[in-house]
Amino acid sequence: METKGGFYITQIKQLQARIFERLLVENGISLSSGQGSILFVLWKTDRLTISEISRQTSLAKNTVSLIIDGMVRKGIVERDVNPENRRETIISLTDYARSLQDKYEAVSQQMNTLFYQGFSPQERTDFEACLRRILNTLKDAELRLKSPGGKI
Numbered sequence: 001m002e003t004k005g006g007f008y009i010t011q012i013k014q015l016q017a018r019i020f021e022r023l024l025v026e027n028g029i030s031l032s033s034g035q036g037s038i039l040f041v042l043w044k045t046d047r048l049t050i051s052e053i054s055r056q057t058s059l060a061k062n063t064v065s066l067i068i069d070g071m072v073r074k075g076i077v078e079r080d081v082n083p084e085n086r087r088e089t090i091i092s093l094t095d096y097a098r099s100l101q102d103k104y105e106a107v108s109q110q111m112n113t114l115f116y117q118g119f120s121p122q123e124r125t126d127f128e129a130c131l132r133r134i135l136n137t138l139k140d141a142e143l144r145l146k147s148p149g150g151k152i
Contacts, residue, residue: 006133020036025106027103029103035071038053038071038091039068040061041056043101046092048091049090050089053068056104076096077091078092078093078094
């Protein structure tokens with residue numbers, strides 16, 4: 001049986017990212033999708049480690065580090081040594097990043113409206129339940145692969 005779910009998810013992600021970035025630019029916000037994902041997490045809980053950001057965004061730690069480097073250069077976030085564990089770096093929002101939140105959330109709402117256009121409330125709920133199930137299955141598989149001798 002041929003299935004195309006993964007293919008559709010990949011196409012949706014690529015199209016969604018391009019449209020979302022375009023909407024952000026139209027609203028005076030210049031961020032990549034990776035930067036937006038990191039900000040979204042930090043707006044919920046400021047002052048996180050790279051590992052925590054990686055876990056919450058599902059981005060690899062090295063990818064988060066590279067994105068954070070650019071965000072620090074742009075004055076979006078700051079890096080500080082964790083006083084409780086000097087080997088850890090804490091990433092925190094700048095005032096500039098906090099000033100972007102309302103505009104970013106308005107663009108996110110615009111994107112959600114587009115994303116769910118034509119869906120009934122029940123269809124939206126069912127769709128998100130299916131996606132959450134796939135996400136949890138993939139997270140479990142990744143954990144198994146990371147364990148010694150791990151297989152799916």
